[in-house]
Amino acid sequence: MASIIEVSGLVRTFGKIEAVSDVSFAVEQGEVFGFLGPNGAGKTTTINVLCTLLRPTSGSASVNGYDVLRQRSDVRRSIGLVFQQTTIDDYLSAEQNLRFHGYAYGIPKAVREQRIQDLLQMVELWDRRKGNVRAFSGGMKRRLEIARGLLHHPRVLFLDEPTLGLDPQTRRHIWDYLRDLRQREGLTIFLTTHYMDEAENCDRIAVIDRGRIVAQDTPDALKDAVGGDLVTFAADDNAGAAEEVRERYHIEPTLQNGQVRFHVKSGETFLPEFVRTFPQRLNSVGLRRPTLDDVFLSLTGREIRDSELDEKELLLQGMAGRWRR
Amino acid sequence: MAPVTEIWRGTWVVAYREILRFLGDRSRMLSSLAMPILFLVIFGAGFTKAMGPLARGVNFIQFMYPGIIAMTVLTSSLFAGISVVWDREFGFLKEILVAPIGRTGIVFGKIAGGMLVALAQVLMMLVLAPFLGVRLTPAILLALVPLVVILSIGLCALGIMVASFMQSQQGFQLLIQVLIFPLIFLAGVFFPINNVPTWLEIFSKLNPLTYGVDAIRQVFLGSGLGLGVTVFSHTMSITDEVLMVGVLDAILLGGAVLAFNREL
Numbered sequence: 001m002a003s004i005i006e007v008s009g010l011v012r013t014f015g016k017i018e019a020v021s022d023v024s025f026a027v028e029q030g031e032v033f034g035f036l037g038p039n040g041a042g043k044t045t046t047i048n049v050l051c052t053l054l055r056p057t058s059g060s061a062s063v064n065g066y067d068v069l070r071q072r073s074d075v076r077r078s079i080g081l082v083f084q085q086t087t088i089d090d091y092l093s094a095e096q097n098l099r100f101h102g103y104a105y106g107i108p109k110a111v112r113e114q115r116i117q118d119l120l121q122m123v124e125l126w127d128r129r130k131g132n133v134r135a136f137s138g139g140m141k142r143r144l145e146i147a148r149g150l151l152h153h154p155r156v157l158f159l160d161e162p163t164l165g166l167d168p169q170t171r172r173h174i175w176d177y178l179r180d181l182r183q184r185e186g187l188t189i190f191l192t193t194h195y196m197d198e199a200e201n202c203d204r205i206a207v208i209d210r211g212r213i214v215a216q217d218t219p220d221a222l223k224d225a226v227g228g229d230l231v232t233f234a235a236d237d238n239a240g241a242a243e244e245v246r247e248r249y250h251i252e253p254t255l256q257n258g259q260v261r262f263h264v265k266s267g268e269t270f271l272p273e274f275v276r277t278f279p280q281r282l283n284s285v286g287l288r289r290p291t292l293d294d295v296f297l298s299l300t301g302r303e304i305r306d307s308e309l310d311e312k313e314l315l316l317q318g319m320a321g322r323w324r325r
Numbered sequence: 326m327a328p329v330t331e332i333w334r335g336t337w338v339v340a341y342r343e344i345l346r347f348l349g350d351r352s353r354m355l356s357s358l359a360m361p362i363l364f365l366v367i368f369g370a371g372f373t374k375a376m377g378p379l380a381r382g383v384n385f386i387q388f389m390y391p392g393i394i395a396m397t398v399l400t401s402s403l404f405a406g407i408s409v410v411w412d413r414e415f416g417f418l419k420e421i422l423v424a425p426i427g428r429t430g431i432v433f434g435k436i437a438g439g440m441l442v443a444l445a446q447v448l449m450m451l452v453l454a455p456f457l458g459v460r461l462t463p464a465i466l467l468a469l470v471p472l473v474v475i476l477s478i479g480l481c482a483l484g485i486m487v488a489s490f491m492q493s494q495q496g497f498q499l500l501i502q503v504l505i506f507p508l509i510f511l512a513g514v515f516f517p518i519n520n521v522p523t524w525l526e527i528f529s530k531l532n533p534l535t536y537g538v539d540a541i542r543q544v545f546l547g548s549g550l551g552l553g554v555t556v557f558s559h560t561m562s563i564t565d566e567v568l569m570v571g572v573l574d575a576i577l578l579g580g581a582v583l584a585f586n587r588e589l
Binding site: 051 | 328331334335337338341342345346349350415416417418419420421422423424425426427
């Protein structure tokens with residue numbers, strides 16, 4: 001069977017800036033697929049192409065077997081969307097927002113009203129259905145948007161930074177819904193995020209940086225690829241200590257934030273031996289499983305937060321470019 | 326091009342929301358009537374005595390009233406475009422843009438919604454007619470409604486065309502204000518444009534709104550009062566003017582659809 005999302009050689013430029021350069025990937029039916037990368041890496045641009053809001057500069061993309069350029073209406077019917085920015089009409093009630101969506105997608109009345117009730121109950125907003133959306137919290141609005149995105153029984157749900165700006169508790173809550181949905185409706189979920197812990201919820205992740213996919217695999221495989229557990233330590237003379245590590249274990253350590261870091265297989269057995277035999281005085285020692293942060297670091301040589309600073313500059317440049325145009 | 330069913334569904338869905346929002350926003354409903362009423366009351370009180378009758382049995386306020394009706398249509402319709410900018414700013418536009426309804430349907434819906442709102446405001450203005458000594462009969466009402474509709478469609482389209490290029494509400498409002506005042510002052514709302522300096526007459530006759538105002542005035546006051554607009558010494562009849570507005574509607578509608586379709 002063909003993949004539910006297929007993207008090949010996708011390029012999108014804004015003026016001189018190439019937001020997405022030659023991106024290709026495929027998402028299978030029923031998968032939770034995550035796009036992980038810093039702000040401005042090209043995640044939203046890719047989503048906008050897939051949901052027919054942006055024309056690709058070159059390359060092709062299809063969703064549910066429909067071409068995003070030539071079969072826009074079919075694509076739109078196949079997808080539900082939750083954008084980064086809220087897209088709820090504050091002047092309508094929760095129920096009116098959903099009903100509007102139902103009209104716009106031409107859902108027959110009987111199906112519509114039942115579905116509205118089911119979904120509002122699922123996201124625990126049924127009691128607030130008549131309530132003015134203006135009085136809703138960020139988390140409530142996001143839940144309402146998820147309900148709305150699902151109203152027309154889409155095959156794929158796109159979530160662009162679905163939990164941005166929400167507190168950890170609400171984030172966990174939203175993920176509970178999403179997992180539940182996937183079980184019940186066999187939904188394919190495509191999400192973008194720059195939260196590492198959120199990416200852990202995905203079956204597969206594509207790490208995207210500066211408009212390119214730099215790696216694509218399951219979270220565990222990506223972490224394994226980093227090279228096992230992460231050992232960090234600090235000594236009086238870090239540079240000397242790093243040299244020592246290099247000679248003794250033939251591993252290339254990195255120096256960061258006053259710490260020496262390196263990866264080893266099975267850190268639990270390595271660490272006691274290391275501490276006992278290391279010639280220098282150690283001020284601190286740490287051991288942990290690699291996180292997706294480490295994955296990003298080893299793939300791009302930068303931490304995801306550092307690269308966000310870069311992206312901010314890039315964005316400013318881009319804006320300056322727009323003014324000039 | 327989206328199939329007809331999608332355009333049609335888009336039109337009514339988007340228009341339906343415009344009306345819901347209008348009904349839910351009473352301050353907008355009242356504030357948009359404030360200006361025309363202010364003009365009527367102050368100019369009416371100030372000039373009616375001073376100017377005397379403008380034609381047989383037509384005093385200044387009776388002359389001005391149809392013009393103010395046209396002005397209500399103009400302001401209300403042009404500002405209909407603000408909902409596009411508003412939706413863009415608050416994100417709701419995306420919800421509409423990714424729905425399977427097609428851009429053309431969205432434009433038609435915004436226009437239909439704006440037109441119905443303008444019509445509602447005109448009907449509210451009609452309540453004032455008896456107090457101003459303006460004759461209002463069922464026949465007048467019957468002729469007025471379609472006139473308001475065709476005048477409003479083109480102006481809504483113009484507003485949406487402008488809105489398609491604007492990112493902020495402030496920008497849109499500023500631009501529309503700049504557009505509104507010359508259009509109103511040059512349309513013969515406040516004075517007949519047959520006895521004005523030539524330069525003013527030329528500008529007025531180039532202003533399409535002039536013919537809308539004149540058509541509405543003819544409906545209220547009847548033709549043949551010697552106040553009608555003449556173009557190359559031909560006195561424009563309502564039919565001429567309706568045709569003109571109709572052609573203009575078609576051009577502006579096309580423009581609005583094109584402008585709104587620039588991106589996908």
